[in-house]
Amino acid sequence: MRRVLLKLSGEALAGDKKTGFDEDTVRRVALQVKQLLEDGIQIGIVTGGGNFWRGRTSEAIDRVKADQIGMLATVMNCIYVSEIFRSEGMKTAVLTPFECGCFTKLFSKDRADKYFEKGMVVFFAGGTGHPYFSTDTGVVLRAVEVSADVILLAKSIDGVYDSDPKINPAARKYDEISIDDVIAGNLQVVDMTASILARDNKMPMWVFGLNETDSIVNTMKGRFSGTKVTV
Numbered sequence: 001m002r003r004v005l006l007k008l009s010g011e012a013l014a015g016d017k018k019t020g021f022d023e024d025t026v027r028r029v030a031l032q033v034k035q036l037l038e039d040g041i042q043i044g045i046v047t048g049g050g051n052f053w054r055g056r057t058s059e060a061i062d063r064v065k066a067d068q069i070g071m072l073a074t075v076m077n078c079i080y081v082s083e084i085f086r087s088e089g090m091k092t093a094v095l096t097p098f099e100c101g102c103f104t105k106l107f108s109k110d111r112a113d114k115y116f117e118k119g120m121v122v123f124f125a126g127g128t129g130h131p132y133f134s135t136d137t138g139v140v141l142r143a144v145e146v147s148a149d150v151i152l153l154a155k156s157i158d159g160v161y162d163s164d165p166k167i168n169p170a171a172r173k174y175d176e177i178s179i180d181d182v183i184a185g186n187l188q189v190v191d192m193t194a195s196i197l198a199r200d201n202k203m204p205m206w207v208f209g210l211n212e213t214d215s216i217v218n219t220m221k222g223r224f225s226g227t228k229v230t231v
């Protein structure tokens with residue numbers, strides 16, 4: 001693996017608080033990413049925004065405007081996570097698909113490549129830059145654009161199950177499942193738009209639990225206990 005994209009949901013950044021940031025959680029991620037960088041792996045990060053905003057809260061708010069707020073939430077998240085990474089000695093860049101003045105730099109493939117080659121952690125904030133999409137689609141899109149080898153989906157659940165393990169105690173976790181089966185079974189690894197984009201562009205996704213100790217490093221070092229979504 002030369003280049004990977006790591007997706008952190010907004011909820012994951014909040015830890016047990018469920019909203020805002022949990023510094024200890026983010027620092028644990030930072031220390032793991034640092035180890036991978038030292039092994040020569042290039043890392044891009046996409047965060048969700050759900051710790052601040054989950055789209056429309058009422059009919060009074062236009063969907064497009066609500067989604068813009070969501071995209072801005074992901075920018076806040078990336079700036080925060082990037083700062084924690086910097087405090088651990090890493091170099092970072094935050095790229096957005098829209099101008100945020102001097103807060104971020106505008107995304108382009110060339111710019112991302114340049115930062116990756118310099119050993120920086122590249123944050124892809126602001127999702128796709130368009131309403132009616134999600135950061136799931138954002139991470140697949142960026143992974144395809146920058147030719148990542150795999151997407152690491154660090155979740156609150158430790159893999160892909162055939163039914164919801166919170167509801168069904170007999171739910172079975174897959175070690176491996178094809179993206180076609182994910183789509184056919186509507187298994188919600190990522191949303192449907194993102195699943196189709198991953199299928200059409202042959203982008204594998206590895207799903208694992210963020211809360212397990214050293215799960216990101218273990219995943220990259222072959223000690224994987226989640227689910228591999230194959231393409």
Ligand code: UDP
Pocket residue numbers: 008009010011047048049050051053054055056066067068069070071073126127128129130131132133134135136137138
């Ligand atoms: N969003 C959007 N376009 C994008 C990405 C995100 O409109 O390309 C908005 C959308 O409103 C979404 C919110 O940003 O609900 C936060 O993203 P997401 O729900 O993916 O965050 P997560 O649930 O992973 O924390």
